[in-house]
Amino acid sequence: xxxxxxxxxxxxxxxxxxxxxxxxxxxxxxxxxxxxxxxxxxxxxxxxxxxxxxxxxxxxxxxxxxxxxxxxxxxxxxxxxxxxxxxxxxxxxxxxxxxxxxxxxxxxxxxxxxxxxxxxxxxxxxxxxxxxxxxxxxxxxxxxxxxxxxxxxxxxxxxxxxxxxxxxxxxxxxxxxxxxxxxxxxxxxxxxxxxxxxxxxxxxxxxxxxxxxxxxxxxxxxxxxxxxxxxxxxxxxxxxxxxxxxxxxxxxxxxxxxxxxxxxxxxxxxxxxxxxxxxxxxxxxxxxxxxxxxxxxxxxxxxxxxxxxxxxxxxxxxxxxxxxxxxxxxxxxxxxxxxxxxxxxxxxx
Numbered sequence: 001x002x003x004x005x006x007x008x009x010x011x012x013x014x015x016x017x018x019x020x021x022x023x024x025x026x027x028x029x030x031x032x033x034x035x036x037x038x039x040x041x042x043x044x045x046x047x048x049x050x051x052x053x054x055x056x057x058x059x060x061x062x063x064x065x066x067x068x069x070x071x072x073x074x075x076x077x078x079x080x081x082x083x084x085x086x087x088x089x090x091x092x093x094x095x096x097x098x099x100x101x102x103x104x105x106x107x108x109x110x111x112x113x114x115x116x117x118x119x120x121x122x123x124x125x126x127x128x129x130x131x132x133x134x135x136x137x138x139x140x141x142x143x144x145x146x147x148x149x150x151x152x153x154x155x156x157x158x159x160x161x162x163x164x165x166x167x168x169x170x171x172x173x174x175x176x177x178x179x180x181x182x183x184x185x186x187x188x189x190x191x192x193x194x195x196x197x198x199x200x201x202x203x204x205x206x207x208x209x210x211x212x213x214x215x216x217x218x219x220x221x222x223x224x225x226x227x228x229x230x231x232x233x234x235x236x237x238x239x240x241x242x243x244x245x246x247x248x249x250x251x252x253x254x255x256x257x258x259x260x261x262x263x264x265x266x267x268x269x270x271x272x273x274x275x276x277x278x279x280x281x282x283x284x285x286x287x288x289x290x291x292x293x294x295x296x297x298x299x300x301x302x303x304x305x306x307x308x309x310x311x312x313x314x315x316x317x318x319x320x321x322x323x324x325x326x327x328x329x330x331x332x333x334x335x336x337x338x339x340x341x342x343x344x345x346x347x348x349x
Contacts, residue, residue, distance in 0.1 A: 003038065005056040005066075008073050010043035012036045012052075021051070026093045026111045040070040041077070041084050041096050048085070076123070083123035083152035086160050090349055100138050105150075105349075119150045119349075126155045130316065132309040132334055136342065139165055150347060153313050161317065164347040167340065168331055170300060172274035172290040177206055182234045183227075185219060187243065190255060192219045192235055203227065208275045208293055220278070221252040222259070222266050229267075258304065262286075265304040265333040279303075283322055284330070297327075302341075304333045320344050 001017045003010040011031070012018040018036030021027050027046060028036040038046070046052035047063050054061045061069070071077040080102045087094045093106040097120070104117035120142050124130075142149040142165075149165045183199045185192040194200055194210070194217040203209045203217060209227065210219040219227070227233035228245035235243045252259040262285050269276045275289040279301050287298035301323050305311075323330035324346060334340040 001051065002053050002055060003043065005043075005054055005061065005069070008040060010038040010040070010052070010054055012038070021046070025088075026106075026113075039096050040066075040073060041081055044070055044081060045085055045088060076125070079125050079154050080123040082154050082158055083121060083160065086152070087121070087349065092349070100141060103152075117147060119148050120145070121150045121152055123152045123154065124313065126153055126313045126317075128313060130311045130313065132305060132311065132332070132342070133307065135165065136167075136334065136336075136340060139167055139342065143167065150349075153317075162347040162349055163316070163320065164343075164345045166343050166345075168329075168343045170269070170274060170288065170290075170331065170341055171272045172288075174207065174275055174289075174291060175273040176230060176270050178230050178232055182232055185224065185233055185235045187235050187237050187248075187251075190221060190251075192221070192224045192233075193217070194219065203232065208289075221248060221256065222263050225249050225252060225263055226267055226270055258285075261304045261306065261335055264335050265302060265339065268333070268339040269302065276302075282326060282328075283319065287328070299329065301326075301328050301330045302333050303330070304335065307334055307336045309334070316344055320346050 001012060001021060003012045012021060013035045015034030018028070018030070018034070022030060022036055027042050028038040031037055043052060043054060044066050047054060047066055054066055074080070084094055084096070084103055087103065087105055091108050093111055095104045096102070097104050101120040102123045103121040105119040105121055106112060106115050107118045122138065139149055151163045151165060153161045153163065179202060183194055183202045185194045194203060200217040209223050210217045224233060224235060225245055225248050228235065228248055235248060237243060249263065252263065265285065266276050269286070269288055275293055276286050277293065279285055279287040282301050284301040284303045286302040288300040288302050289296060290299050303319070319330055329343060331341045331343055334342060
């Protein structure tokens, strides 16, 4: 069917031909008085499918011509087109968007006349940088509209990977319960050791703090800082000097990378009733349990990130693939006020 290029759209003047294109796939926007207006991404796709012929100044354009022209009119047209094309080939009705999002996608098997968009999609290259502050705003905007946010990531060969992005409100059933007395610990190296069965039970029993080393409980510096803040632990140096929580945190900051960042996430997760253990062997800061670690597997892997953080897509891809391989959900804990938990999940449309 013939259409005429007019700046940033293609117009099919013939009402019958326009109606046929619109009815078979929900392409374009019906015009008052008849005819159909197509945006450039739709026209490019229809040309590739050999359903449309585009004229410019009376001359027939090739697919290369329309693709090159569209690329001059819209930033990252090639990336957006590949995502649009993939979604269309999967049977979805897709619309180009402006502003924060690139595409809106309707439920499979539905049209614009009988449904509302289910997904808002951002089309990005694997070499693009993800700004978590902007991403957080996009998630909030999408969720406020009752829709799901998808990122379609295009690799250098043109293959696509989709991620469903959302916020989480993690919680557990083991809230921290402070005692009227503090356990006694001794700082030795980068660990605090607690001796005595009653002292150990005070920390180990309900909160699953630390790890047993024979008959001795060893606590990480992060656990110690939190327990000292809660008044459940007093720590003494080998010299016999009693330590404050601030002094313990200072040791952690000087000896461990991102200590303050990790402590903030640990503190928040513990206050949410969750049991928090190191996630080193999984490549994350923490593995997190909703209940007893003796009775269930960790539900989440949590990685702490600054409020202002930029990430590369290969880094996100590795993290998401790893979490999927061990059957856990990966959450990025963004150090904001309050703490914000962002989930990246591999998604098949």
